[in-house]
Amino acid sequence: MSSKRQLQKESTRKKIIETAYLVYSEQGFNATTATIAKEAGLSHGAIFVHFPSLDELMTCLIEEFGATLTLELHSLVETNKSMEELLRIYLEVLIKHEKFYSRLITERSRLPEEVRMTLANLQSLIAHHFNNVIEREIDKQTVKKIPVHMIFNTWMGLTHYYLLNKDLFSPDTPVLERYREDIISTFLELIKR
Amino acid sequence: MSSKRQLQKESTRKKIIETAYLVYSEQGFNATTATIAKEAGLSHGAIFVHFPSLDELMTCLIEEFGATLTLELHSLVETNKSMEELLRIYLEVLIKHEKFYSRLITERSRLPEEVRMTLANLQSLIAHHFNNVIEREIDKQTVKKIPVHMIFNTWMGLTHYYLLNKDLFSPDTPVLERYREDIISTFLELIKR
DNA sequence: CAATATAATGAGTGAGTACTCAGTGAGCAG
DNA sequence: CTGCTCACTGAGTACTCACTCATTATATTG
Numbered sequence: 001m002s003s004k005r006q007l008q009k010e011s012t013r014k015k016i017i018e019t020a021y022l023v024y025s026e027q028g029f030n031a032t033t034a035t036i037a038k039e040a041g042l043s044h045g046a047i048f049v050h051f052p053s054l055d056e057l058m059t060c061l062i063e064e065f066g067a068t069l070t071l072e073l074h075s076l077v078e079t080n081k082s083m084e085e086l087l088r089i090y091l092e093v094l095i096k097h098e099k100f101y102s103r104l105i106t107e108r109s110r111l112p113e114e115v116r117m118t119l120a121n122l123q124s125l126i127a128h129h130f131n132n133v134i135e136r137e138i139d140k141q142t143v144k145k146i147p148v149h150m151i152f153n154t155w156m157g158l159t160h161y162y163l164l165n166k167d168l169f170s171p172d173t174p175v176l177e178r179y180r181e182d183i184i185s186t187f188l189e190l191i192k193r
Numbered sequence: 194m195s196s197k198r199q200l201q202k203e204s205t206r207k208k209i210i211e212t213a214y215l216v217y218s219e220q221g222f223n224a225t226t227a228t229i230a231k232e233a234g235l236s237h238g239a240i241f242v243h244f245p246s247l248d249e250l251m252t253c254l255i256e257e258f259g260a261t262l263t264l265e266l267h268s269l270v271e272t273n274k275s276m277e278e279l280l281r282i283y284l285e286v287l288i289k290h291e292k293f294y295s296r297l298i299t300e301r302s303r304l305p306e307e308v309r310m311t312l313a314n315l316q317s318l319i320a321h322h323f324n325n326v327i328e329r330e331i332d333k334q335t336v337k338k339i340p341v342h343m344i345f346n347t348w349m350g351l352t353h354y355y356l357l358n359k360d361l362f363s364p365d366t367p368v369l370e371r372y373r374e375d376i377i378s379t380f381l382e383l384i385k386r
Numbered sequence: 387c388a389a390t391a392t393a394a395t396g397a398g399t400g401a402g403t404a405c406t407c408a409g410t411g412a413g414c415a416g
Numbered sequence: 417c418t419g420c421t422c423a424c425t426g427a428g429t430a431c432t433c434a435c436t437c438a439t440t441a442t443a444t445t446g
Binding site: 045 | 433435442
């Protein structure tokens with residue numbers, strides 16, 4: 001039985017997480033709990049009614065984000081996707097969350113241990129999907145015979161490099177959107193036999 | 194005329210910068226001024242006799258580091274180096290400074306604006322040297338015809354990816370040393386025609 | 387309509403940290 | 417030797433923040 005109170009509580013909690021996502025996207029992870037509360041139209045103390053600590057709030061936020069990403073990346077699993085399709089879907093999803101995702105990787109060192117764990121798990125999930133496709137392409141002899149994990153690392157390195165150096169590459173507009181074609185075509189050209 | 198006082202002052206200043214390098218290498222850039230002072234065997238206030246602010250200290254530190262790296266990377270300029278030699282020298286130099294360098298890139302978001310500028314300049318210097326060699330190799334048709342800056346970005350992306358994820362790849366031993374051969378051979382294999 | 391439970395408030399607290407400044411003593415000039 | 421200079425000291429200051437808690441307003445229960 002969901003009373004009015006329960007609903008209210010639930011919705012406030014959601015509001016806090018959503019606001020945190022937005023505030024962190026804009027200001028980075030040194031944004032204060034006070035800012036989040038204010039943006040959410042709540043008192044400062046309200047945060048701690050719903051989350052015992054800031055770390056806890058961050059962990060919940062990243063877990064939800066991870067779940068969302070996993071869902072959106074779900075089409076990567078379909079086995080008859082080409083390499084190019086795979087890369088396109090992957091970038092498409094990242095572009096949708098670019099601001100937040102790029103904060104996550106540029107400021108990873110500030111995040112609590114547990115959050116970094118969650119991120120690492122997400123990454124290995126993606127690796128798994130990628131590796132399937134890469135292996136198939138190697139079998140088909142369309143891709144160079146290089147250890148799959150190295151191909152994966154090269155891809156991640158390239159995309160993260162653009163995200164991490166956004167201020168050099170494209171300070172005002174989203175980097176991944178701007179360089180999507182460069183990134184994809186370079187990578188495809190590199191790995192092809 | 195260098196009086197005893199002047200010499201003392203100079204040596205203390207040097208001591209502070211050297212200690213900062215070591216402390217930051219070990220603890221990261223959230224190490225406090227108090228820690229640096231203590232490690233250097235000085236009072237807390239001494240730091241601010243030599244540097245008006247922590248930002249200033251960091252800027253001096255990174256400028257010196259940049260100068261050192263540039264010097265050590267100088268052999269990259271020699272024009273008759275092969276691609277592989279180039280990569281080896283580059284990694285050799287980074288390995289020498291791995292702890293500090295990896296702090297620089299993982300915690301870049303914490304560094305003062307000016308420091309990030311200095312880093313960006315260093316990077317474009319390296320890019321310049323690389324691009325010369327890459328262009329020559331493309332002319333010799335030993336390397337795929339891909340825009341030189343994209344080849345450079347792929348290389349930087351790959352090495353930085355290992356440094357940034359050191360805790361996943363190699364929590365206890367230096368990453369670059371451990372994966373040097375993997376990184377070099379993968380990259381060479383990828384770019385070769 | 388009480389009586390109780392609880393979501394939310396916001397001024398307050400304590401911990402951490404860059405930076406200050408009056409004081410000290412070793413060097414140095416006259 | 418005397419008085420001044422200045423590198424250095426370290427307790428103190430100012431400020432930021434995550435987190436607390438007595439209080440308030442509102443919902444729920446009987």
